[in-house]
Amino acid sequence: MFGNQILGSVSYQGIRHFSSFDPTKNRENSEHFLCASDEEIEIALQSASISFDSFAQSTPQKRSLLLLQIVAELIEIQENIKHIYCKESGLSTDRFFIEFNRTINQLRLFASFLTNSYLEIQSETPENTDLSLPKLIKKRIGIGPVLVFGASNFPLAYSTIGGDTVSALAAGCPVIVKAHPFQPETSYLVGNAIQKAISKTDFHPGIFSQLFDDSYDLAKILIQDSRVKAVGFTGSFSGGNALLELINKREEPIPLFAEMGSSNPVFIFPELLKEKLDKWSTIFAKSITNDAGQFCTKPGIFFVPTNSDGREFVDLLTKKVLEEPSFTMLHPKIFNAFEAKKRERLEECSGELIEKKGDLVPCMAKQAILISSIESFLNSKSLQKEVFGPFALILYYSTKAELASAIDHLDGQLTASILLSDEEFVNNQDLIFKLSQKVGRIIKNGVPTGVRVCDNMHHGGPFPATTDSRFTAVGTDSIHRFTRSVVFQN
Amino acid sequence: MFGNQILGSVSYQGIRHFSSFDPTKNRENSEHFLCASDEEIEIALQSASISFDSFAQSTPQKRSLLLLQIVAELIEIQENIKHIYCKESGLSTDRFFIEFNRTINQLRLFASFLTNSYLEIQSETPENTDLSLPKLIKKRIGIGPVLVFGASNFPLAYSTIGGDTVSALAAGCPVIVKAHPFQPETSYLVGNAIQKAISKTDFHPGIFSQLFDDSYDLAKILIQDSRVKAVGFTGSFSGGNALLELINKREEPIPLFAEMGSSNPVFIFPELLKEKLDKWSTIFAKSITNDAGQFCTKPGIFFVPTNSDGREFVDLLTKKVLEEPSFTMLHPKIFNAFEAKKRERLEECSGELIEKKGDLVPCMAKQAILISSIESFLNSKSLQKEVFGPFALILYYSTKAELASAIDHLDGQLTASILLSDEEFVNNQDLIFKLSQKVGRIIKNGVPTGVRVCDNMHHGGPFPATTDSRFTAVGTDSIHRFTRSVVFQN
Structure with a gap:
């Protein structure tokens, strides 16, 4: 039986418990996880609040050491995490290594940021130092204790020690993580590493708690508590929107940064396809299907010119998508939603759904391409909604005016990709600017998957991609979600 | 009859109308202002939305010229504004000149910021340019069209062309101003200057509209419209909170930056008073009473040591506050609220209210000091609420522990002031840090009034001082309320 991680140790007060699921074996795992009791929730909130004073006053250099110590602890238990990670997510060991390294690099990036370039103190520029003016x-x-909801599709890099937790700790904010119920043991192992690192670097143990629950009760209590001062969430639109509704009921408004997915449209212009049909269909087939397309940046909608090149591209893309290997999805709930949404989108347009053949194996996503026209897209509000999984919607278009209408009709997105020649790039600056108003990142001649963790990244976008387009979830700028300024005069 | 300023001209469709009030003459002014009709509101929203594309794509240099042209237009009509400003606010001509210059300087600061240091493009640092990584x-x-609600206590510097409008225009966001109904003609004159400047610098006339209404209907329609992408507000807690409730009903969440007032506590430590009783009592008496204390940063609560120095300070402060001239308040509504709140605070504590003697003259605020103890403060939630006007609450304390409790009990504030010796400053770092968690600015040995407009200012603070402590309403950093990032990859 696993307990809740509070104040540097583990508490076992809960009564309700739950288990995780192994999608590759299609059965529940045998370990049990206790749901946090009301008293445990109270201790976590209280200790986060109490520890904020000393944590916020710690030097960035000392917080940098904490992040590096977490790296050391994670590396020590890497083998152990790998095993549990795969068992609770159905993701491959190859994927584990990629994500583990990403997680480590993210911690190191913030550690380096804190020692090198984090502008903790911004003094006046020399030209402003008129002696008669106050200095x-x-x-x-x-900003204060931060509540973090991790994502199930990145059990490491966007979960217990994901971007939200790392940026909050870097900012000097205590963190309470609500562990994702799909990967409780992975979360637990990581939480244990964090607790050890906190102890070894002499921080107050209250700066990190991880609580478990497979219902919505815990989230409700935490998000409405006055001691919580900001919230980070990565997940579905319905999940993020539910948190938004809860947060709007608070007396004191607090920042919520919810990243809620995206359909990541791809705009293909005529010129580029002329010679590179094979190359681009291969690259995008992999981007759609890899790891069952369970990425927030998976390309989900393609605008393709309705000419022979366009049709050939779609034929090739469809063929290659079906040829790519199928992957187990993270959880039966995600698999069932994927199967249902494919059918919903088909009903929402008069299109053709081409699916991977074969029997339906539990949790094994059958990749699919849905081919329709730009008219059905423009006439529907829901056709553009994300289908989380290895699926893409193809929309044929004829004119630039249709593309402009499509961009106008588009909801906010994390990314958009444009495939075009240099000449088309120059001639379509108006469309590209229009597109920039709907997205957080525009990729020219490339795929949207593979978000680089670096200073300059912007992983965000207008609603409903996120709840606040002014902030990023990835990269060092993400720290500003959880900091505020204070001016000291004289 | 004055109309609504839309699309570079004036529209006269409305039916309802209202007039402003001259508090010094205690009578309504004779001019009439038409409330915006539904169709006018629609045109303002539509033209803001349509003009966003070209405005957002304009260069910062060109927007800088717009701001400087607004300066030129304002200077041209300075005499005319002065007359109307005084007639609609009861503020003095001296105050007009101070505020007019502040408004001009604010525009110039942003103009210079746009040409010099606004980082429109942030490229990668050299060490990140690994050629295998996407650029x-x-x-x-x-962020899109911004809705601005101006404040009545700064008819220029925080109103039609106040900090919110200037920072939004600097960011390339079209602005719709809801003119403050206390100063419609001042607003109209300024709006006219903005329209002229837009025309002379060849921007789309839709980037600025100013609508008039003395009811809440207009605000309700505007704030819930999907074309509005951010809101700036300066005013009372009840006003800001009402907007927060409206904004929470939107399907798409948008940023609201509401600055909602503050009691600006002053913490007086024992040492400093020993020799400088006279100096500090003079300085603070002016800060409390100047322009009828109608400033968001007016010092409203004093924590004073309960020893002979402290008592002498309070005697001197009270005497000087009563000796200072009385001022007309902005409007009968503000005057009535002031009179009512003085009595409310007296009822909320077992204190002594010392008021300026004499008959009650309509709109003329009788400055007052309310003397009570720190216990009554700690036992009340409402005693610390802002009294807008020439009023301060004195709270005697005995121990440092009491001060710590008072800071814990304090709501979020724009500012706090600390009066202490160098030794006390060193010995009270724990208290000062605690205080920094509740405020946006800490002033050492100085008054909170007189907010410098500069790059480094932070005018904000935790709720209920503002709705988002991460942003400032004053200084060039205030532009970040209305910008978002887009990354261009490859």
């Missing part, structure tokens, strides 16, 4: 020094401090 | 360029763009 101002601006300092960034953490 | 990222991060660009800031405006």
Whole structure:
């Protein structure tokens, strides 16, 4: 029986418990996880609140050491995590290594940021130092305890020690993680590593808690508590929207940064396809199907010119998508939603659904391409909604005016990709600007998957992609979700 | 009859109308202002939305010229504004000149910021340019049309062309101003100057509209419209909170930055008073009473040591506050609220209210000091609420522990002031850090009034001082309320 991780140790007060699921074996795992009791929730909130004073006053250098110590602890238990990660997610060991390294690199990036370039103190520029004026020094401090909801599709890089937790700790904010119920043991192992690192670097143990629950009760209690000062969430639109509704009921408004998915449209212009049909269909077939397309940046909608090149591209893409290997999805709930949404989208348009053949194996996603026209897209509000999984919608278009209408009709997105020649790039600056108003990142002649974790990344976008387009979930700028300024005068 | 300022001209469709009030003459002014009709509101929203594309794509240099042209237009009609400003606010001509210059300087600061230091494009740092990695360029763009609610206590510097409008225009966001109904003609004159400047610098006339209404209907329609992408508000807690409730009903969440006032506590430590009783009592008496204390940063609560120095300070402060001239308040509604809140605070504590003697003259605020103890403060939730006007609450304390409790009990504030010796400053770092968690600015040995408009200012603070402590309403950083990033990859 696994307990809740609070104040540097593990508490076993809960009564209800739950288990995770192994999608590759299609059965429940045998370990049990206790749901946090009301008293445990209270201790986690209280200790986060109490520890904020000392944590916020710690030097960035000391917080940098904490992040590096977490790296060391994670590396020590890498083999152990690998086993549990695969068992609770159905993801491959190859994928584990990619994500583990990403997680480590993200911690190291923030550690380096804290020692090198984090502008904790912003003094006045020399030209402003008129002696008759008051002297101002601006300092960034953490906003307070941050509540983090991890994503199930990145059990490491966007979960217990994912971007939200790392940026909050870097900012000097205590963190309470609600562990994702699909991967409780992975979360637990990572939580244990964090607790050890906190102890070894002499921080207050209250700066990190991880609570478990497979119902919505825990989220409701935590998000409405006055001691919580900001919330980070990565997940579905319905999940993020539910948190938004809860947060709007609070007396004190607090920032919620919810990243809620995206259909990541791809705009293919006529010129580029002339010679590179094979190359681009191969690259995008992999981007659609890899790891069962369970990425927030998976390309989900393609606008393709309705000419012979366009049709050939779609034929090739469809063929290659079906030829790619199928993958187990993260959980039966995700698999069932994927199967249902494919059918829903088909009903929403008069299109053709081409699916991988074969019997339906539990949790094994059958990749699919749905071919329709830009008219059905323009006439529907829901056809553009994300289908989480190895699926893409093809929309044939004829004119630039249709593309402009499509961009106008588009909901906010994390990314958009444009495939075009240099000449088309120059001639379509108006469309590209229009597109920039709907997205957080535009990829020219490339795939949207594979978000680089670096200073310059922007992983965000207008609603409903996120709840606040001004912030990013990835890269060092994500720290600003959880900091505020204080000016010291004289 | 004055109409609504839309699309570069004036529209006269409305039926309902209202007039402003001259508090110094205690009578309504004779001019009539038409409330915006539904169709006019629709045109303003539509033209803001349509003009966003070209405005957001304009260069920062061109927007800089717009701001400087607004300066030129304002200077041209300065005499005319002065007359109307005084007639609609009861503020003095001296105050007009201070505020007019502040408004001009604010425009110039942003104009200079746009040409010099606004990082429109953030390229990668050299060490990140590994050729195998995708190249990222991060660009800031405006968030979309911004709705601005001006404040009545700064008819220029926080109103039609106040900090919210200037920072939104600087960011490339079209602005719809809801003119403050206390100063419609001042707003109209400024709106006219903005329209002229837009025309002379060849921007789309849709980037600025100003609508008039003395009811809440207009605000309700505007804030819930999907074309509005951000809101700036300066005013009372009840006003800001009402907007927060409306905005929470939207399907698409948008940023609201509401600055909602503050009691700006002053913490007086024992040492400093020993020799400088006279100096500090003079300085703070002016800060409390100047322009009828109608400032968001007016010092409203004093924590004073309960020893002979402290008592002498309070005697001197009270005497000087009563000796200072009385001022007309902005409007009968504000005057009535002031009179009512003084009595409310007295009822909320077992204190002594010392008021300026004399008959009650309509709109003329009688400055007052309310003397009570820290216990009554700690036992009440409402005693610390802002009294907008020339009023301060004195709270005697005995121990440092009491001060710590008071800080814990304090709501979020724009500012706090600390009066202490160098030794006390060193010995009270724990208290000062605790205080920094509740405020946006800490002033050492100075008054909170007189907010410098500069790059380094932070005018904000935790709720209920503002709705989002991460942003500032004053200074060039305020532009970030209305910008978001887009990354261009490859």
